Amino acid sequence: MIGSHQIVNRIQALARELGFSQIGIAGVDLSSAEAGLMQWLAEGFHGEMHYMAAHGTRRARPAELVPGTVSVITARMDYLPRATPDDWQAVEFARLERPGEGIVSLYARGRDYHKVLRxxxxxxxxxxxxxxxxxxxxxxxxSAPVLEAELASRSGQGWRGKHTLVLDREAGSMFFLGEIYVDMALPPSEPVTPHCGSCSACIDICPTRAIIAPHRLDARRCISYLTIEHAGAIPLELRSLIGNRIYGCDDCQLACPWNKFAKKSALPDFDARDGLTGRQLGELFAWTEADFLRFTEGSPIRRIGHERWLRNVAVALGNALRAGDPGARAALATRRADASALVREHVEWSLAVSAG
Ligand code: SF4
Ligand code: SF4
Structure with a gap:
């Protein structure tokens, strides 16, 4: 009969064959995380992500969500595209200096990670x-009902950085997480000690001041939330801070010193696709819905839909115009009569702020 430690060793080996970088095992008593979760929700920091609250205490109680669960296998998969250069953080920062270019967050440039990991x-x-x-x-x-980062940090995948993401000394934070709830008792792995020390680079660089204190993120101010999860109008006071980020934001991770150790993916799935990197905002704004669906087929970006995409690009075009990009005004003008009131309102904001 194979022992539980040997099973974990085998799981690790099998996981590596499938492109995972690390496996951990967490127990199911997350009660110490429950109070913090409830407070975060009570303060409204989750914004419109109502699914965060919808599952109540089941999020912190795996055995209530999936009866019979006694252990959780946690898995980490590095996602930097295989062609990522060594100085990738500098390369990505340089994109922010080119206001006419639309920036899609690194994790979203390839195939939809939900599909790959699942x-x-x-x-x-x-x-x-x-x-x-x-x-x-x-x-x-x-997945909404799972306290993913909590399970990952408890099971040794890394510590919670001051930006709230999980990071590791050997892998930075550029990885996806997944979990398998199992009814088989496995020995929990040891958590790692935190190594943020006195660093505050992620807090200092955040364009919208969304990290309001170490380990406290107000999602309502976070560009990732605003450009992906948030459905309606982007709050006026945050629009100019979004710059040319049109889907997500990597700044807090780009600034993190541990990400010089971030790893490239073992899989081709996350390689950047044509059409999603290095493209001018004007081109992206001209996409019809059919173009949007074609370019984002199998990509996580498709989830936000064409209207939200245009909303995001409109804001970025306004910021480009203010930064002196001459082509932005003509691009914005093409959608002054767009069928969507949401898009029209963002276009008018962009034209107005740049005029003012
Ligand atoms: S993703 Fe961007 S906006 Fe959100 S916390 Fe990080 S730096 Fe701030
Ligand atoms: S940037 Fe600094 S404070 Fe933020 S997660 Fe990285 S090491 Fe921690």
Whole structure:
């Protein structure tokens, strides 16, 4: 009979074959995280992400979400595209200095990670079952009812940085997380000690001051939230701070010194696709809905839809115009009569602020 420590070693080996970088095991008692979660929700920092609150205490109680769960296998998958240069942080910062270029967050330039991780977690569970026999399980990735970062940090995938993401001394923070809730008792892995020290680079660089204190993120101010999750008008006072970021924001991770150790993906899936990097805002703003669907097929960007995409690009064009990009005004003018009131309002804001 194979022992539980040996099972974990086998899971690690099987996971590596599937492109995962590290496996950890967490227990299911997350009660010490519950109070912090409830307070974050009570303060409204989750904005319109109502799904964060919808699952109540089940988020912090894996065995309530999936009855029978006694352990959680956590998995980490590095996502930097395979062609990432060594000085990638400088390369990405340089994009911010080119206001006419639209910036899509690094993790979203390739295939939709939800699909990649979900299918690989399912394969991992199958392969484990082939070795240890059938067991109850359910896989998650970036899933609302799961306290993903908490499970990851408890199981040794890294510590929670002051920006609230999980980071590791050997891998930085440029990785996706996934979990398999299992009904098989496995020995928990040890958490790592935090190494932020006196650094505050992520807090200092955040364009919208969304990290209001170490380990406290007001999602309502975060550009990732505003450009992806947030459905309506972007708050006026934050628009000019968004710059040319049209889908997500990497700044707090670009500034983090540990990300010089971030790893490239073992898989081709996250390689940047044509059409999503280095493109001018004017071109992106001209996309019809059919173009949007074609260029974002299989990409996580598709989830926000064409209207939200145009809203984001309109704001970036306004910021480009203010920064002196001559082509931005003509691009904005093409959608003054857009069918969407949301898009029209952002276009008018962009034209007005740049005139003022
Ligand atoms: S993603 Fe951008 S806006 Fe959000 S906390 Fe990090 S630096 Fe701030
Ligand atoms: S930038 Fe500094 S404070 Fe922020 S997560 Fe990285 S090490 Fe920690």
């Amino acid at each position: 299918s690989r977690l399912a394969k991992l569970a199958e392969r484990i079952a082939a070795e240890v026999g059938p067991f109850g399980h359910r896989a998650f990735t970036d």
